[in-house]
Amino acid sequence: MKMYLSSINDQIWDVTENDYVIIDPTNLTNNDKENKQCNTMALNINYNAIDSKVFEQIKDCERASEVWKRLEETYEGTLAVKSAKSYILKDKLTILKMKDDDSILEMFHRLQVIVNNLKALGEKINDDDVSHQFLMCLPPRF
Incomplete structure (x- = not known):
């Protein structure tokens, strides 16, 4: 059955x-x-x-x-829309920085939202790259 x-x-x-x-x-x-x-x-x-x-x-x-x-x-949008969304999210990912009033948890959440949206568009995201990006977003006090 x-x-x-x-x-x-x-x-x-x-x-x-x-x-x-x-x-x-x-x-x-x-x-x-x-x-x-x-x-x-x-x-x-x-x-x-x-x-x-x-x-x-x-x-x-x-x-x-x-x-x-x-x-x-x-x-999800057409292929052109998906491509544009992906481009915008990748740009957000590269310029992402921790805000002065952000906690580490809030910062990680903002990063995770971007990564999840990229994955939903079919982008392959390496966990090591996400970890590296997270560390790069942190201000020197960390």
Whole structure:
């Protein structure tokens, strides 16, 4: 049973991420039927996971892949937007300095927010580089 669910989940994700093609809608193959069913399941999962305001943005989509793409662009941005965000965050990381009224914990939190945002954009961040950057942000009194 667990193996079957894993397989279904994989199919649902595949239809969501990669879409699917039906060559002859009048003569559906078993694979076509499975893809259509997985698409319906994926749409239902998305509809149940979002609030009514977000639903208004995607309700015209007939395919889970369309929904996913629209949500990605809405919340992550296009490739150009992601690139610009990444550039801005990298710049913030390089100029980051500890404020006079910051505690070490507050400083580390500000650094961690930047690093987490970069990781969310797909940037590979080395923990050693983060540690080095943190030490570089500290004023001489530390």
